[in-house]
Amino acid sequence: MREVSTLLIKEKIKKMFIEMNHELGNDVEAFLNKTREIEESPIGREVLENLLDNLAIAKEKQIPICQDTGMAVVFLQIGQEVALTDMFIEEAVNQGVREAYQEGYLRKSVVKEPLERVNTKDNTPAVIHYEIVPGNRIKISAMAKGFGSENMGKIKMLNPSDGKEGIVKFVVDTVSDAGPNPCPPVIVGVGVGGTMEKAAILSKKALLRPLGERNPNQTYGEIEKDILGRINASGIGPQGFGGSCTAMAVHMEYYPTHIAGLPVAVNINCHVARHRESVI
Amino acid sequence: MEKIILDTPLTEKRAVNLKCGDMVLISGTLYTARDAAHLRMIDNIRQKKTLPFELKDSIIYYAGPTPERPGNISGSFGPTTSSRMDKMTLPLLDQGLRGMIGKGLRSPEVIEGIKRNKAVYFAAIGGAGAMISNSIKGIEIIAYDDLGTEAVRKLSVKDFPVVVAIDTFGECIYDSGRNKYKKEF
Incomplete structure (x- = not known):
């Protein structure tokens, strides 16, 4: 031992x-830098600039x-x-x-x-x-x-016959209904399978993945891509003011489940995606 | 983008000139109140007691800051989700509250109240609390000290950045913005 x-x-x-709480991972900052060039809405671009300024001020002045x-x-x-x-x-x-x-x-x-x-x-x-x-x-x-985004999460026990389309619809609807509330651009964590609580925990764990890394299982990787495209076509945009960047990434995790069930949980993270890993 | 300079108090005359989507820099006085402070203010109105501040032409900021580091005026001080205050907003609007700053959607009832009272709902950028703290020049707790971060604070602000999210006509950026950029997928 x-x-x-x-x-x-x-x-x-x-x-x-x-x-x-004072410094995010490089992945979010790189994403914001890239996206401010391609965001379609002028007010959306201004928001993304402000978010980058905010990160710089937080780091320099040690203000959360x-x-x-x-x-x-x-x-x-x-x-x-x-x-x-x-x-x-x-x-x-x-x-x-x-x-x-x-x-x-x-x-x-x-x-x-x-x-x-x-x-x-x-x-x-x-x-x-x-x-x-x-x-x-x-x-x-x-x-x-943070709870602005946590409050926008949802869980649903789908029928196995709802399949891929059912999952996509539920996740896209959840993010669409949340609109500006979870502080877009968001990260969408999705847990599929297991039991009710297992799906919820998977959806939280999915938020820890490096930004935009696809699920290695091709089926799930494709679904992530499909959902991301649909969310970004919604028009919600940065802070919900309208635009083409609503989500930074969709991360899905799955687990074996029961013959009668298809649990799906959605856990949303705002753009201030604060997490750290450490191995002892 | 061009910014509109706005001083408090937010009179009706100033309010009606603001249009949905305008970017505004506010200077003057704001009062903070979140969930717990709203509950108490509503209770005060019911019991016909005095409120912590005069509501007429004032602006409430839905926010609860981090504690400030020694030597700093303000901690991180961004907006919280406004919809949690929806059920408690109409009595305040009816007493003359003219402006609210928060983030996110409002209920149809609040939007009606905004139109009826010629008020304005502003959005500050959620998750930009460090940047927003730069616009805060003074903070004084004026009521409900026991609520900690949720206590009512009087803020002195200079060029506090917001966007007009719902104007006095009820035009809402969360609808118009989304419709403008929505695409077929």
Whole structure:
């Protein structure tokens, strides 16, 4: 067994959340740079310019890119040959989030209970997904998920006979109905198969993929392309002011499912796609 | 694109000159209020209590900032989704509220209220909170301090960038923009 202190995980988590809230991956910035040349609408181009300015200001002045610094979502892939020591893992993750949001001047947006809605004042707890994998390493994938886009997600249990067309229609309709609300240009995460909750988790995981990377399965890769084309023909455009760039990418993930079902989940991310990966 | 310079208060005369799609730079005073502050203001109106600020010809900004770093005036301060305030907007419009800044769609009832009261709905760029913070020159919490980021703040702003999303005639950029660029697929 390889021993790993959860205090190390806590430190990684803290660093990742502070960093991601001030600086995006190069993939989004490259996309915005390319798209401002080809966006058809003048106001859309102006929006894309502003988004690039915003990224530069955030990085330089260390002001969060967006004021909704998100709810913390953490995927932990833990090798089965790892023995975790020190703090309880869940507490370590939450402590990392707590320190990031307090010391990094990030907004605390989490309420303790959904109806009374009293703020926990430290942005905890995180939503944590654990997975046991072969080997002796730990992979941490962390994302700060804003709720302007999270609120526009949907899940539907389609019939197997609805097939590819049913999936395409449901995803395109979901993004079209959301219009300007999730802050386009968006990334569309789609989970297909499994059970209801499996599809939802896959749709979230799909958002972690490098921007625009196609699913290696050709069928799914083609569907991603088809959906992206349809969404960008909708006319919604940057911020919904009208234009040709509504989505930056569509990422699909799938899983075996039941003979009677075709679950489909859509999880939308705004252009401020904040996530980081780290391997211990 | 050309920008229109607009000073507060947002009088009827100034409001009716703004057209859907105009890019505007606002200077003067804005008041922030999100979900929780709206609930309290609506409650105050019902109980005929005084509101934290005079609504007539004022502009509400739907926003809750990040905490500012020491030495900075403002944290990240972009708009939140406006539709969550739809159910609580009409009583404020009927009391003279003239402008709202947020992002995203509004309900048909709010659009009717905007027309009836000759008000304007502006969109700020969602996810550009760092850039927007440059236009904020002063922040004062004036009510509901216990709400933290959702407290009512009085903002002093200079050249605060917005787009006219719904004008006093009810013309909406989210419809006209989409129709203009929609393609057959």
